[in-house]
Amino acid sequence: ALIIPQTIIVDEKGQRVKLACVNWPAHLQPAVAEGLSKQPLDSISKKIVSMGFNCVRLTWPLDLMTNDTLALKVTVKQSFERLNLLDDVLGIQTHNPKILNLPIFNAFQEVVSNLGQNGVMVILDNHLTTPGWCCSDNDLDAFFEYPNFDPAVWAKGLSKMASLFRNVTNVVGMSLRNEPRGTRDYPNLWFK
Numbered sequence: 066a067l068i069i070p071q072t073i074i075v076d077e078k079g080q081r082v083k084l085a086c087v088n089w090p091a092h093l094q095p096a097v098a099e100g101l102s103k104q105p106l107d108s109i110s111k112k113i114v115s116m117g118f119n120c121v122r123l124t125w126p127l128d129l130m131t132n133d134t135l136a137l138k139v140t141v142k143q144s145f146e147r148l149n150l151l152d153d154v155l156g157i158q159t160h161n162p163k164i165l166n167l168p169i170f171n172a173f174q175e176v177v178s179n180l181g182q183n184g185v186m187v188i189l190d191n192h193l194t195t196p197g198w199c200c201s202d203n204d205l206d207a208f209f210e211y212p213n214f215d216p217a218v219w220a221k222g223l224s225k226m227a228s229l230f231r232n233v234t235n236v237v238g239m240s241l242r243n244e245p246r247g248t249r250d251y252p253n254l255w256f257k
């Protein structure tokens with residue numbers, strides 16, 4: 066007989082917790098959580114709660130953990146400016162002035178922290194390698210043995226992210242990689 070165990074997630078008091086997560090992308094070209102040019106961070110968090118979610122799947126590009134220049138030297142403002150997204154710079158200045166001049170990684174921490182202040186759990190989702198659109202079958206970071214997906218670098222990045230948020234109590238989990246894919250025979254690669 067096939068026995069399928071039931072998995073129940075519990076909180077620190079042993080009470081059952083059901084995750085109702087909404088996706089919030091921070092893996093696109095600017096590597097900043099989307100929407101901060103439109104609404105204050107705290108309003109977005111409260112909107113998420115008001116819609117009945119208790120959790121966010123917050124996406125991030127691996128480069129955020131493996132490229133310290135990107136993570137710690139490029140500010141939110143600079144990131145949008147170099148993409149020529151000047152309306153977004155103005156929007157962030159209006160709605161989230163505190164975030165505008167933070168380095169990208171600190172802005173990411175602010176999002177996690179504000180979600181925590183609003184009682185929202187976070188699952189950190191490693192989406193792809195380099196900030197940008199995901200996914201296509203011809204991506205260079207699609208899966209093992211693709212040129213822009215080095216398993217050793219990936220593991221290092223995951224480990225670093227886990228360490229950095231180790232004590233952040235509203236971070237309840239990580240998803241390891243979005244949509245393994247590609248034109249190659251990836252199920253066989255996976256089993257290797």
Ligand SMILES: *[C@@H]1O[C@H](CO)[C@@H](O)[C@H](O)[C@H]1NC(C)=O
Pocket residue numbers: 132134135139
């Ligand atoms: C690291 O990030 C910086 C800033 O975005 C970029 O100029 C540089 O090319 C990146 N380095 C690597 C190795 O990807």
Ligand SMILES: *[C@@H]1O[C@H](CO)[C@@H](O)[C@H](O)[C@H]1NC(C)=O
Pocket residue numbers: 228229231232
């Ligand atoms: C996390 O908490 C542990 C034990 O409470 C402490 O030893 C460690 O330094 C903390 N780590 C970070 C990154 O704050």
